[in-house]
Amino acid sequence: MSLASERNDIELDEKIKEQHRIDSLNLLLYMMLLITTVLTxxxxxxxxxxxMHETGLALVFGLVVGALIRYTSVPSAISHVEVKAVSHPTYNGTLPPDYLWYHMKRKLENRTYAYRLTGEVEDLTGNQFAQQATFDPEIFFNIILPPIIFNAGYSLKRKFFFRNLGSILCFAFIGTTISAFVIGGVQYTFGLLFTYKPSLLDCLYFGALISATDPVTILAIFNDLHVDVNLYALVFGESVLNDAVAIVLVTAIENYAKLYATAADGFEAIAFLKAIGLFFYVFCSSFLLGSVMGCATALLTKFTHIRDFPLLESSLFLLMSYSSFLIAEAADLTGIVAVLFCGICQAHYTYNNLSDEARVRTKDFFELINFLTENFIFSYIGVSLFTFPKHQWDFAFIGCAFVSFSKT
Structure with a gap:
């Protein structure tokens, strides 16, 4: 190997080391935000x-840090090479490829480097630290979100939840659906009067998103005031299920758009009915999958002697619960619904079969993970307000959103 080749390898290692340092700084940033939130x-x-609830504090701290990153950091140079796509038998040019292979010719050897698709580039010479502060969505949905949803089901007060199950399901399914369509319809109607002229599907997306309320502050106040347990169960149960309903609603809207490509300009009854059918298929299948995984864990812990080894018992409990989310996602279902009902079944059946040590360990573990991940999400939202490169501000849309939300 020549001296020039060795020098290039050293420079490449330094570049990888610098990237590792930036990633570590981003993680450290969020760790410091969480530490500040905990102390506050x-x-x-x-x-x-x-x-003020702790999630609100995390959001405020994230806003402050995001502003500091956006406006005070020194921009770091990001090297780039402009390339043009050429005709290729396996690439039609309509979508970006998953990888780019870059061939570097040297005097004594040739090397090929693979560059993975990470998204559209907004600023070629911007702040690299700010760009790295935006986490991979796959990490968010596959690692951070499932423990929060599972803990919501696992920490339910089962007696009062099942006593009021009919009312909770009515509020969660019918209430969330009505709210989504009312907000979407009002937003679309108001939008036609202004300049941004939204599509009906976009307004329904927004309605489904905003209808999934999370009354963490109200529940915290209820807990401090020791309100009636049935009222608490109704509010908490509805807030747990409406997230799952909203996610499946979004899936149904996406399916409608796929079945009827011109849905933004009209209405197609057949595609609408198919989307409704897919809605119930996805929700019911995800519900059954999560319930089966929860019951399977209950049977394993009941008819085996794994409870003699609390560490293995707790590990099996965690892995089976997380597997319900991954199986649902791999089967093109909704992992959120699956892991939620898996948590409910784990609390109702498996919890009674666990050893005393495993009960304490699982309860404390998921409570801790839920607290950290929830505050991390709100910190991330605050930071992303300034670091996310694709924000579009439309004050007419924001004003209409307040009006449409107040109508519900």
Whole structure:
């Protein structure tokens, strides 16, 4: 190997090391945000100040840090090479390829490097640290979100939840669906009067998104005031299920768009009925999958002696629960629905079969993970407000959103 080749390898290693350093700094940034949030929450609880929930604090801290990254960081040079696509038998040019292979010719050897698709580039010479602050969506949906949803089902007060199950399902299914269509319809109607002229499908997407409310502050106040347990169960149960309903609603809207490509300009009854059918298929299949995984865990813990080894018992519990999410996603179902009902079944059946040590360990573990991941998400939202490169501000749309949401 020549001296020039060795020098190039050293420079490449330094570049990889620098990228690793930037990734570590981004993780450290969020760790410091979480530490600050924890200490501030402790101070609020110690001083008995209850006018702000910890998720709101995490959002505020994220906004501050995001602004600092956006406006005070020194831009770092990002090397790039402009390329043009050529005709290729396996590439039609309509969508970007998954990888780009870059051939580097040297005096004594040739090397090929693969560059993976990460998304559309907005700023070629911007702040690399700010760009890295945006986490991979796959990490968010596959790693961060499932523990939050599972803990929501696992921490349910089963007695009062099942006593009010009919009302909870009515609020979650019918209420969320009506809210999504009312907000979407009002948003579309108001939008026609202004300049942005939205499509009906986009407004329905927005309606489904905004209808999935998460009343964390209200539940915290209910807990402090010791309100009626049935009222608490109704609000908490509806807030748990409406996330799953909203996600399946979005899936149904996407299926409608696929079945009827011109849905933005009209209405097609057959495609609408098929989308409704897919809605119930996805939800029911995900529900059955999660329930089966929860019951399978209950049977394993009941008819085996794995409870004699609490560490293995807790590991099996965690892996079976997380597998329900991955199986649903791999089967093109909704992992959120599956892991939610898996958590409910685990709480109702498996929990009674666990050893005392495993009960304490699983409860504490998921409570801790839920607290950290929930605050991480709100911190990330705050940071992304300034670092995300594709924000579009339309004050007419925002004003109409407030009006449409108040109508519900």
């Amino acid at each position: 929450v402790w101070m609020f609880k110690h001083r008995r100040m209850r006018y």
